[in-house]
Amino acid sequence: MAARAAFAALALLLSHGRALAAIPIQHWTQPSGAQVYFVESPSIPMVDVRVEFDAGGRREPADKAGLASVTAGMTDKGITAAKPGDSGPYAAALDENQLSDAWADLGAGFGGGASSDRMSFSLRSLTYPDLLAKAVQLASRQLGDPAFPPDIWERERQRLSASIREANTRPATVAGRAYAALVYGTHPYGHEMTEESLRHISVEDMKQQYRLIQPCRAKVSIVGAVTRTQADAMVATLLSRLPAAVQGRCGPLPAVPEVAPLAAPLERDIPFASAQAHVLIGQPGYKRSDPDYFTMLVGNYTLGGGGFASRLSQEVREKRGLTYGVSSHFAPGMHAGAFTIGLQTRPDQAAEAVKVVREVLAKFVAQGPTEAELKAAKDNLIGGFPLFIDSNRKLLDNIANIAWYDLPLNYLDTWIAQVRKVTAADVKAAFARKLQPQRMVTVIVGASKAPG
Amino acid sequence: MKHLLQSCLRSLCLFLALPFALQAFAQTQSNSPKAEQFKLDNGFTVIVKPDHRAPTAVQMVWVRVGSVDEVDGSSGLAHILEHMMFRGTRDLKPGEFSRRVAALGGRENAFTQRDNTGFYQQIPAGKLEDVMKLEADRFAHNQWPDAEFKREIEVVKEERRLRTEDSPRALMWEALNAAVFEASPYRRPVVGWMSDLQSMTPQDARDFYQRWYVPANAVVVIAGDVDPAQVRRLAQKYYGSIAARPVPPRKPRTEPAQVGVRRIEFKAPAEQSYVALAFKVPRVTSFDPSPDNDDALALTVLAAVLDGYSGARLERALTQGSDRLADSAGASNGLWGRGPQLFTLDGVPAPGKTTEQLEAALRAEVAKVARDGVTEAELNRVKTQWIAGEVYKLDSVMNQARELGSYWIEGLPLDAGERLIQRLRGVSAEQVKAVAAKYFGDDQLTVGVLRPQPLDPNRKPRTPPPGVRPSEGLQ
Numbered sequence: 009m010a011a012r013a014a015f016a017a018l019a020l021l022l023s024h025g026r027a028l029a030a031i032p033i034q035h036w037t038q039p040s041g042a043q044v045y046f047v048e049s050p051s052i053p054m055v056d057v058r059v060e061f062d063a064g065g066r067r068e069p070a071d072k073a074g075l076a077s078v079t080a081g082m083t084d085k086g087i088t089a090a091k092p093g094d095s096g097p098y099a100a101a102l103d104e105n106q107l108s109d110a111w112a113d114l115g116a117g118f119g120g121g122a123s124s125d126r127m128s129f130s131l132r133s134l135t136y137p138d139l140l141a142k143a144v145q146l147a148s149r150q151l152g153d154p155a156f157p158p159d160i161w162e163r164e165r166q167r168l169s170a171s172i173r174e175a176n177t178r179p180a181t182v183a184g185r186a187y188a189a190l191v192y193g194t195h196p197y198g199h200e201m202t203e204e205s206l207r208h209i210s211v212e213d214m215k216q217q218y219r220l221i222q223p224c225r226a227k228v229s230i231v232g233a234v235t236r237t238q239a240d241a242m243v244a245t246l247l248s249r250l251p252a253a254v255q256g257r258c259g260p261l262p263a264v265p266e267v268a269p270l271a272a273p274l275e276r277d278i279p280f281a282s283a284q285a286h287v288l289i290g291q292p293g294y295k296r297s298d299p300d301y302f303t304m305l306v307g308n309y310t311l312g313g314g315g316f317a318s319r320l321s322q323e324v325r326e327k328r329g330l331t332y333g334v335s336s337h338f339a340p341g342m343h344a345g346a347f348t349i350g351l352q353t354r355p356d357q358a359a360e361a362v363k364v365v366r367e368v369l370a371k372f373v374a375q376g377p378t379e380a381e382l383k384a385a386k387d388n389l390i391g392g393f394p395l396f397i398d399s400n401r402k403l404l405d406n407i408a409n410i411a412w413y414d415l416p417l418n419y420l421d422t423w424i425a426q427v428r429k430v431t432a433a434d435v436k437a438a439f440a441r442k443l444q445p446q447r448m449v450t451v452i453v454g455a456s457k458a459p460g
Numbered sequence: 461m462k463h464l465l466q467s468c469l470r471s472l473c474l475f476l477a478l479p480f481a482l483q484a485f486a487q488t489q490s491n492s493p494k495a496e497q498f499k500l501d502n503g504f505t506v507i508v509k510p511d512h513r514a515p516t517a518v519q520m521v522w523v524r525v526g527s528v529d530e531v532d533g534s535s536g537l538a539h540i541l542e543h544m545m546f547r548g549t550r551d552l553k554p555g556e557f558s559r560r561v562a563a564l565g566g567r568e569n570a571f572t573q574r575d576n577t578g579f580y581q582q583i584p585a586g587k588l589e590d591v592m593k594l595e596a597d598r599f600a601h602n603q604w605p606d607a608e609f610k611r612e613i614e615v616v617k618e619e620r621r622l623r624t625e626d627s628p629r630a631l632m633w634e635a636l637n638a639a640v641f642e643a644s645p646y647r648r649p650v651v652g653w654m655s656d657l658q659s660m661t662p663q664d665a666r667d668f669y670q671r672w673y674v675p676a677n678a679v680v681v682i683a684g685d686v687d688p689a690q691v692r693r694l695a696q697k698y699y700g701s702i703a704a705r706p707v708p709p710r711k712p713r714t715e716p717a718q719v720g721v722r723r724i725e726f727k728a729p730a731e732q733s734y735v736a737l738a739f740k741v742p743r744v745t746s747f748d749p750s751p752d753n754d755d756a757l758a759l760t761v762l763a764a765v766l767d768g769y770s771g772a773r774l775e776r777a778l779t780q781g782s783d784r785l786a787d788s789a790g791a792s793n794g795l796w797g798r799g800p801q802l803f804t805l806d807g808v809p810a811p812g813k814t815t816e817q818l819e820a821a822l823r824a825e826v827a828k829v830a831r832d833g834v835t836e837a838e839l840n841r842v843k844t845q846w847i848a849g850e851v852y853k854l855d856s857v858m859n860q861a862r863e864l865g866s867y868w869i870e871g872l873p874l875d876a877g878e879r880l881i882q883r884l885r886g887v888s889a890e891q892v893k894a895v896a897a898k899y900f901g902d903d904q905l906t907v908g909v910l911r912p913q914p915l916d917p918n919r920k921p922r923t924p925p926p927g928v929r930p931s932e933g934l935q
Binding site: 049051052053054084104105107108109111112113114115116132134135136138139159163166167170171173174176177178179180281282283284314315316317322325326327328329330331332333352353354384387388389390391392393394395397398399400401 | 480481483484487488491513514515516546554555558559562563564565566567582583584587610611612613614615616617618619621622625626627628729730731732769770771776779780782784787788808810811840841842844845847848849851852854855856857915916
């Protein structure tokens with residue numbers, strides 16, 4: 009076999025059942041302040057790079073919801089001419105079509121996006137030296153010199169507005185918007201892009217938001233068929249056209265307030281003519297840095313994260329046939345992302361489904377999992393661990409998480425042990441701390457009033 | 461001057477990228493272990509694709525039965541049977557299959573399409589034998605009480621409501637397919653008409669299972685960190701012991717030639733209108749040169765030139781500029797399948813524009829190719845995309861298994877992916893121009909238009925159709 013590198017260590021780790029070898033994440037800080045996380049994976053001649061910044065939705069003004077996302081999306085709509093003295097194969101200004109042609113010709117791809125926390129840029133390229141060098145140069149130009157053309161933004165605003173109006177005719181959108189507003193209140197995690205918020209966004213706002221895109225704030229994750237030296241040079245080039253900070257140091261960004269807990273249960277029953285009622289039940293959850301993270305992960309598997317075998321799926325789908333899918337999930341981030349149970353059912357069955365969900369939830373929070381359920385959860389999570397990291401793309405997601413949340417470099421090596429040590433009593437206690445079944449948000453869109 | 465510089469820049473890239481992509485492609489082809497295929501004595505086909513990068517494996521069983529094998533009044537049968545395959549065997553209680561896969565650390569699911577039904581598990585490589593035993597058992601011994609069916613059919617109705625009935629475009633496509641095809645069973649939705657689901661019985665599903673789940677009608681694909689010799693032994697042990705039965709004959713139900721344009725109008729609560737144009741076109745049945753095979757391949761290149769990468773022709777011509785016609789526009793070619801194939805053009809008109817304008821503009825873009833042809837730069841660009849894509853594809857063992865299974869379903873060889881790329885590389889600009897001129901007249905065309913209706917805030921929520929009992933718990 010040519011090379012298994014990172015994966016060979018993984019094979020060893022698992023075949024012995026103990027952490028005999030580690031997944032070799034290399035980490036260093038560049039003079040620009042950029043932090044690099046790198047795993048060498050040489051067997052396919054390709055590389056994936058992700059560059060992330062603290063410039064997501066939580067850092068956009070309240071009346072400009074969607075700014076982070078449209079800013080990231082506009083970076084592929086053209087680049088300005090390179091600054092004087094900047095040479096390289098792509099020195100000229102490129103409009104959106106010249107830019108997309110250039111990427112297509114390289115057989116590579118580069119694009120931006122934003123979540124509530126992060127603004128992210130991803131590059132995927134083959135690793136033949138000339139090809140990769142060009143792809144890194146072009147990515148660097150796109151990252152460093154986006155043009156943000158006003159006419160293109162006007163067009164994109166119209167397109168987005170039209171698609172928002174279309175989405176608003178669907179029960180899932182209506183439910184999601186109502187739910188986010190009730191769970192998050194005024195917190196930026198509850199920001200929902202609307203026609204109104206898009207009207208408030210100009211290209212000047214984008215340029216303003218883009219000031220957060222600085223090398224000293226970059227978390228860069230790389231998985232692929234390159235050496236550490238190559239990876240280091242790639243990152244330096246990628247970030248070279250962004251404004252450098254003095255000695256690679258950035259000042260701290262202003263603190264973002266935390267999500268406020270709910271003061272009382274909130275219920276919204278929204279009439280809607282649809283084939284199914286959409287139900288969302290939940291509340292603010294917990295932050296990714298919470299010490300209960302693993303306990304909640306294990307516990308939620310039993311409640312509603314573990315597919316067909318979960319309690320929610322058993323009671324709502326498998327026993328009663330009320331829905332195609334029901335699940336519960338947490339969304340921990342820099343702030344307390346929501347705990348959410350979601351399902352869809354025939355309008356006349358909504359009340360019954362809500363009742364069953366509430367009973368399952370209350371009982372689980374009061375009693376926690378049985379020993380048999382705890383074992384089933386651990387068997388699946390521990391046994392299935394290699395499935396979390398068995399491709400470059402999945403490994404990259406994990407490395408990027410380690411980078412983003414400043415998790416220890418041996419995080420993946422100790423993951424199984426962390427899951428293993430969770431007890432049923434831990435789950436019960438942590439769920440009781442995190443969830444208040446009597447004080448949740450319930451949104452029901454499109455239910456019939458009374459069955460029969 | 462700037463323009464000249466740009467085009468030099470582009471041709472330089474082309475000159476470099478295509479050979480490098482090809483080199484990467486060739487390298488990965490020669491480096492990665494080849495897939496093997498063999499048949500057990502009872503007719504069950506086995507495909508093994510080793511990939512030792514990580515200690516995980518995928519098992520996929522594909523059965524050559526899908527909605528295309530259903531008859532009127534029984535639409536959705538292949539799909540409900542897929543659901544019932546999780547509801548027990550001679551030895552396993554309902555739901556026990558999933559519990560065991562989960563306990564092995566596995567992830568699993570299943571899917572039903574027009575041409576096939578598939579079941580898969582992703583597992584740590586050391587658990588391969590366990591899931592092969594489980595999957596062979598349910599293929600051979602699926603059984604369940606009527607009550608399981610009665611509850612599961614309600615789940616399927618919810619699935620239909622979720623995926624189709626609350627999606628205006630899905631509803632329009634359902635209606636459009638019913639208009640495009642007359643004799644071909646492709647005219648029926650995979651999930652089934654609601655009335656057929658209402659009247660379906662447990663015995664219907666059992667009969668369908670008995671009829672189609674026979675060894676010679678199925679393939680098991682194993683990919684990942686596995687040893688082919690061991691897979692062969694395990695396949696023989698678990699799948700080889702299933703009794704051989706003949707594959708039932710299939711009626712051709714050949715679609716008659718369409719001789720005139722068809723149109724449907726579909727009204728649904730929505731904000732945006734939408735238009736789709738479906739042209740009947742030939743399909744690839746092998747990689748041998750033949751007029752139909754060659755044309756089907758050229759049509760796939762045409763679809764890619766129109767819509768195969770960001771900023772391709774349709775996007776550029778229809779969704780940009782101050783007087784743009786569309787918010788989105790797309791093209792795709794069916795290429796292969798067990799039934800007749802379509803080339804589709806579709807799009808969402810921009811605010812203030814009509815579906816009629818967009819329909820004319822989409823056809824004008826094809827006419828432009830028929831008149832002026834395509835450039836070598838465009839051709840090379842789409843080929844570079846495909847070839848690089850072949851390398852990126854190798855990152856997912858799951859995708860490799862999926863492709864190998866789908867090739868078998870269509871009666872294509874193991875190396876269909878590689879041969880497809882070779883054949884597409886051979887398509888000339890002249891051929892693309894020729895198919896653009898040949899297949900886009902009125903006679904083979906069916907047009908579907910979605911006419912958005914306002915949401916009525918006073919409209920009463922829907923009530924269940926008469927005769928539907930409230931679902932019952934089973935405990």
